[in-house]
Amino acid sequence: MTRQQTNRLAKIAISLVAALVVLPTVFVILYVVYNGIGVISWEFLFTAPRSGMREGGIWPALLGTVFLTFGTAIAAFPLAIATAIYLAEYAGDNRLTRWVRLAIVNLAGIPSIVYGLFGLGAFVLFLNLGTSIVAGSLTLGLMTLPVVISTAEEALLAVPQEFRTVSLSLGATRWQTIRHQVLPHALPGIITGIILGLGRAAGETAPILFTVAAFYLPELPRSIFDQTMALPYHLYVISTQVPGMPLSLQYGTALVLLLVVLSLTLVATVLRTRMRRRRQW
Amino acid sequence: MLKTEQAASLPAAQAETTPSRRHSGEWWIEQIIRGAGLSTIFIIGLIFLFLLREGLPAFVRISPLNLLGVRWYPIEELYGLLPLLVGSLLVTVGAVVIAVPLGLITAIYLGEIAPLWQRELLKPLIEVLAGIPSIVLGFLGWVALAPLVQQAGAPTGLTAFTGALILAYMSLPTIISISEDALYAVPKEYRDASLAIGATEWQTIWRVVVPAARSGIVIATVLGIGRAIGETMAVMMVTGNAANIPSLATGMFFQPVRTMTATIAAEMGEVAQGSLHYQALFAIGIVLFLLTFAINSLASMLIGGGKQQRSSQL
Numbered sequence: 333m334t335r336q337q338t339n340r341l342a343k344i345a346i347s348l349v350a351a352l353v354v355l356p357t358v359f360v361i362l363y364v365v366y367n368g369i370g371v372i373s374w375e376f377l378f379t380a381p382r383s384g385m386r387e388g389g390i391w392p393a394l395l396g397t398v399f400l401t402f403g404t405a406i407a408a409f410p411l412a413i414a415t416a417i418y419l420a421e422y423a424g425d426n427r428l429t430r431w432v433r434l435a436i437v438n439l440a441g442i443p444s445i446v447y448g449l450f451g452l453g454a455f456v457l458f459l460n461l462g463t464s465i466v467a468g469s470l471t472l473g474l475m476t477l478p479v480v481i482s483t484a485e486e487a488l489l490a491v492p493q494e495f496r497t498v499s500l501s502l503g504a505t506r507w508q509t510i511r512h513q514v515l516p517h518a519l520p521g522i523i524t525g526i527i528l529g530l531g532r533a534a535g536e537t538a539p540i541l542f543t544v545a546a547f548y549l550p551e552l553p554r555s556i557f558d559q560t561m562a563l564p565y566h567l568y569v570i571s572t573q574v575p576g577m578p579l580s581l582q583y584g585t586a587l588v589l590l591l592v593v594l595s596l597t598l599v600a601t602v603l604r605t606r607m608r609r610r611r612q613w
Numbered sequence: 614m615l616k617t618e619q620a621a622s623l624p625a626a627q628a629e630t631t632p633s634r635r636h637s638g639e640w641w642i643e644q645i646i647r648g649a650g651l652s653t654i655f656i657i658g659l660i661f662l663f664l665l666r667e668g669l670p671a672f673v674r675i676s677p678l679n680l681l682g683v684r685w686y687p688i689e690e691l692y693g694l695l696p697l698l699v700g701s702l703l704v705t706v707g708a709v710v711i712a713v714p715l716g717l718i719t720a721i722y723l724g725e726i727a728p729l730w731q732r733e734l735l736k737p738l739i740e741v742l743a744g745i746p747s748i749v750l751g752f753l754g755w756v757a758l759a760p761l762v763q764q765a766g767a768p769t770g771l772t773a774f775t776g777a778l779i780l781a782y783m784s785l786p787t788i789i790s791i792s793e794d795a796l797y798a799v800p801k802e803y804r805d806a807s808l809a810i811g812a813t814e815w816q817t818i819w820r821v822v823v824p825a826a827r828s829g830i831v832i833a834t835v836l837g838i839g840r841a842i843g844e845t846m847a848v849m850m851v852t853g854n855a856a857n858i859p860s861l862a863t864g865m866f867f868q869p870v871r872t873m874t875a876t877i878a879a880e881m882g883e884v885a886q887g888s889l890h891y892q893a894l895f896a897i898g899i900v901l902f903l904l905t906f907a908i909n910s911l912a913s914m915l916i917g918g919g920k921q922q923r924s925s926q927l
Contacts, residue, residue, distance in 0.1 A: 357741055435653040
């Protein structure tokens with residue numbers, strides 16, 4: 333075999349492997365859509381489960397996931413943005429900053445189930461919030477911090493240095509510069525980060541197992557101190573804990589969860605692309 | 614660079630030009646922002662502290678011999694962590710062995726071979742994969758993949774191998790994106806020089822670009838391990854959850870195992886708060902925390918080291 337033949341062969345092999353890696357994603361999504369689309373109906377989406385969850389819909393779980401996603405946004409947003417501003421605008425190149433960055437890397441690396449344990453120990457038991465939407469949102473919020481911080485920091489750093497220089501030279505203070513010049517330009521990027529983080533949080537199961545998720549609730553939660561059902565946990569329950577569960581309902585639930593999570597990811601991606609295109613500098 | 618220069622020159626300028634009233638309100642805002650930045654360190658500490666608070670008693674109340682034993686059977690007060698460690702290790706090693714070569718090759722394709730339109734199509738697809746919730750993949754593993762594994766000849770479909778397959782698939786986005794960054798960081802001059810002396814594209818990729826990117830590939834592997842070892846739901850659904858050390862004789866990978874993460878997730882719902890079993894589960898949490906902390910710190914040290922090396926080369 334000549335070098336040229338080896339070259340051609342290697343390139344074909346690499347392409348094939350890449351296809352093998354990427355194409356299953358399309359297959360996975362189509363497979364869930366194909367098997368689950370049949371049960372999607374008004375009734376499936378907007379009524380509660382019946383007959384030991386073997387009939388009826390997923391409304392309490394869907395609504396619970398919406399509540400938790402909002403709760404996560406409220407819990408993560410302020411701290412994440414402030415941390416991103418600190419890293420992008422204030423932090424010097426010193427040991428402390430390196431420690432903060434190491435902490436963020438490690439926050440991103442902590443297993444989700446360990447967040448669940450922390451949420452149980454700290455929020456549910458120590459702060460005595462009980463298994464509740466607040467406890468679950470705080471746990472998910474902490475878990476989401478690293479994603480939001482790093483995307484928000486990137487967005488802030490992408491604002492050209494000249495904007496700051498000009499603002500400062502006109503006599504604005506550093507905070508005024510950040511508030512009126514840097515933040516508005518970085519806002520779309522920051523929002524992208526938040527939505528990406530929420531997409532992750534909405535699909536997580538392990539952190540909510542012991543902090544908020546309920547196996548089955550006859551009623552919707554009345555306050556943020558109540559438990560709630562949630563889609564990911566509901567999928568786990570009906571696929572492994574309920575014998576004789578119709579497969580179609582399981583696929584339907586998986587499909588709705590997939591749609592919720594992927595639509596959030598899609599919104600974030602579209603926002604980012606549009607933002608990059610519109611950028612003038 | 615610009616940022617540090619700015620940081621150095623700013624405070625002096627500010628002190629001279631800003632009116633004091635405006636300055637004092639700002640002082641508070643800046644303190645809050647600084648506090649937020651430092652709070653990340655505080656949060657890591659807090660997480661560890663709460664794990665210790667709930668889990669440390671287990672290390673005192675359970676004898677070391679019991680903890681190092683080969684059986685995890687809480688009803689008989691047997692808390693051997695070994696089968697769970699072996700379970701996590703098997704699944705993780707399996708996943709990394711599958712995912713690193715596939716991820717690296719995909720990164721090579723994306724970075725070195727694929728035309729632009731394919732890259733723009735494939736990269737969002739990989740992001741979509743990263744976004745699929747682990748419970749959905751676990752569910753598919755449970756209803757679709759496990760029966761296939763059983764048909765292929767394993768005694769049951771729920772095995773370490775099934776878990777490794779799902780985990781490998783889940784770690785691919787991490788491994789691909791970091792490998793891709795590593796390949797991208799290899800200077801274009803290396804490729805040009807190699808091609809100019811008559812090497813083919815494949816020779817250039819395999820003998821020049823990949824070796825030059827090896828530190829980044831090591832980082833991708835390390836982070837892949839970190840990602841795989843902490844995964845919970847998908848693993849819990851497809852590995853069969855048998856807390857035994859699989860015997861070597863009959864093919865370790867094709868037996869059910871139970872990981873550390875799955876043990877916590879499966880048992881925490883049923884234990885009384887403060888019981889020995891409860892504390893033992895938190896003790897597993899401590900082990901997991903320390904493992905992932907070590908892995909991620911190692912990776913970020915490697916990243917820092919790599920950067921310095923690169924800049925000193927250029």
